[in-house]
Amino acid sequence: MEPLQLMVRMNLNAWDAQIKRASSFFNGLSDEELYQEIAPGKNRAIYLLGHLVAIHDGMLSLLGIGNRDYEQLDNAFVKSPDKAVEHLPEPKDLRAYWTNVNDILNRQFNSLLAEEWLHKHTAVSEADFEKEPHRNRLNVLISRTNHLAYHLGQLVLIKK
Amino acid sequence: MEPLQLMVRMNLNAWDAQIKRASSFFNGLSDEELYQEIAPGKNRAIYLLGHLVAIHDGMLSLLGIGNRDYEQLDNAFVKSPDKAVEHLPEPKDLRAYWTNVNDILNRQFNSLLAEEWLHKHTAVSEADFEKEPHRNRLNVLISRTNHLAYHLGQLVLIKK
Numbered sequence: 001m002e003p004l005q006l007m008v009r010m011n012l013n014a015w016d017a018q019i020k021r022a023s024s025f026f027n028g029l030s031d032e033e034l035y036q037e038i039a040p041g042k043n044r045a046i047y048l049l050g051h052l053v054a055i056h057d058g059m060l061s062l063l064g065i066g067n068r069d070y071e072q073l074d075n076a077f078v079k080s081p082d083k084a085v086e087h088l089p090e091p092k093d094l095r096a097y098w099t100n101v102n103d104i105l106n107r108q109f110n111s112l113l114a115e116e117w118l119h120k121h122t123a124v125s126e127a128d129f130e131k132e133p134h135r136n137r138l139n140v141l142i143s144r145t146n147h148l149a150y151h152l153g154q155l156v157l158i159k160k
Numbered sequence: 161m162e163p164l165q166l167m168v169r170m171n172l173n174a175w176d177a178q179i180k181r182a183s184s185f186f187n188g189l190s191d192e193e194l195y196q197e198i199a200p201g202k203n204r205a206i207y208l209l210g211h212l213v214a215i216h217d218g219m220l221s222l223l224g225i226g227n228r229d230y231e232q233l234d235n236a237f238v239k240s241p242d243k244a245v246e247h248l249p250e251p252k253d254l255r256a257y258w259t260n261v262n263d264i265l266n267r268q269f270n271s272l273l274a275e276e277w278l279h280k281h282t283a284v285s286e287a288d289f290e291k292e293p294h295r296n297r298l299n300v301l302i303s304r305t306n307h308l309a310y311h312l313g314q315l316v317l318i319k320k
Contacts, residue, residue, distance in 0.1 A: 001293065003278055007167040010294050014302045039199035039317045118163055133161065134170050142174045142302075146309040153310035154317065157199045 004114040011141055012109055018148040019102050022052070025155055026098065031091040038154045043082045045158055046091065048151050050077035053097045056105060059144060063137045064122045065108040070097055112137070164274040171301055172269055178308045179262050182212070185315055186258065191251040198314045203242045205318055206251065208311050210237035213257045216265060219304060223297045224282045225268040230257055272297070 001009065026034075026049060034046040043051075054073040060066035076085035089097075117138040120129040129135055161169065186194075186209060194206040203211075214233040220226035236245035249257075277298040280289040289295055 003275070004163055004167065006278065006293060007164065007298065010296075010299050010302060011171070013294065013299075014306060018306065039202075042199075042317055115163070118166065133166060134173065136170075138167065139170050139173075142170060146174060146178065146306060149306040149309040150313035153313035157202055157314065157317075 002114065008114045008117050008138065011138060011145070015109070015141055015145045015148075016106075018145055018152060019106075022148060022152050022155070023098070023102070025152065026095065029158065029160065033158060033160060034091050036158050038157045043154070045155055046088060046094065047077060047082035048155055049094050049098060050088065052148065052151060053094060053101055054078050055144065055147065056101045057097075059105060059140060060101075060108070062121050062123055062140055063108075064119075065112070066104060069104075070101065073097075109141075117141070162274065168274045168277050168298065171298060171305070175269075175301055175305045175308075176266075178305055178312060179266075182308060182312050182315070183258070183262070185312065186255065189318065189320065193318060193320060194251050196318050198317045203314070205315055206248060206254065207237060207242035208315055209254050209258060210248065212308065212311060213254060213261055214238050215304065215307065216261045217257075219265060219300060220261075220268070222281050222283055222300055223268075224279075225272070226264060229264075230261065233257075269301075277301070 026045075029045060034049065035044055037044050038048070050073055053070055054077045057068050057070040057073070058078075061068050073089070076088055088094075118133070118136045120126070120135060121137055121140050124132070124135040186205075189205060194209065195204055197204050198208070210233055213230055214237045217228050217230040217233070218238075221228050233249070236248055248254075278293070278296045280286070280295060281297050281300050284292070284295040
């Protein structure tokens with residue numbers, strides 16, 4: 001494998017590993033447990049599930065690799081803190097969204113060539129990108145992987 | 161910047177960003193608050209501080225870029241769960257270790273060439289590395305960055 005491909009693959013492996021851990025965690029949580037807070041007065045697991053679906057869905061447009069499916073989740077799970085929005089989607093729906101969005105990302109990720117990961121993401125202008133070439137797709141992947149690890153560290157605190 | 165260098169730089173930037181966030185978090189915590197649990201019955205902040213120092217210190221030998229300074233922390237902070245070891249180092253000492261180990265890593269990281277990040281780490285044999293070239297230094301960096309993000313997600317739950 002070429003060094004560049006290898007580096008992309010390693011970052012993709014890290015993403016996959018976090019997705020696998022999170023999926024296995026959510027699968028092991030009952031619908032009831034999804035409504036538990038990670039710590040007293042903090043976010044509930046269901047909020048973090050919706051939050052992660054919305055943020056991952058947003059990667060499709062941010063990376064310029066697809067259209068968003070779940071933009072309607074942004075209001076309850078990105079723009080608002082937990083418990084600010086009364087009616088949340090059902091656990092079974094959020095679970096299906098989680099699987100679906102990560103499957104779509106996985107397919108798109110694996111269709112990109114190593115060099116294409118260094119293309120600019122859609123939230124940076126051509127002019128800025130010329131000065132800041134690190135504002136590319138791979139950077140989004142790296143930062144979203146850390147975002148997922150961050151929330152996973154919180155989720156495992158839920159008492160099962 | 162060459163594509164390979166750029167990819168290494170992006171992973172280093174992600175590491176730096178997490179270190180900065182964690183340092184700023186620990187600096188904002190009083191010694192007393194360090195003894196608080198992240199959630200009822202869970203790890204205390206001081207345990208996670210010692211844990212992160214020990215794991216980061218271990219990167220020096222794992223990456224083959226230096227000798228460990230704080231191997232004596234492994235017993236209380238890696239091999240044992242929190243509260244299993246009665247006498248922990250003082251907060252002021254752990255804070256100094258944290259700064260020191262990350263400074264050393266930072267210097268060593270920045271002295272490596274992009275290609276050198278793809279060299280094998282010291283916990284894999286030459287034979288295995290030939291079959292699994294991703295078991296290299298960069299992979300350790302990526303996985304330790306996610307490890308730090310994971311615990312940072314927990315630390316921010318501390319009530320200040």
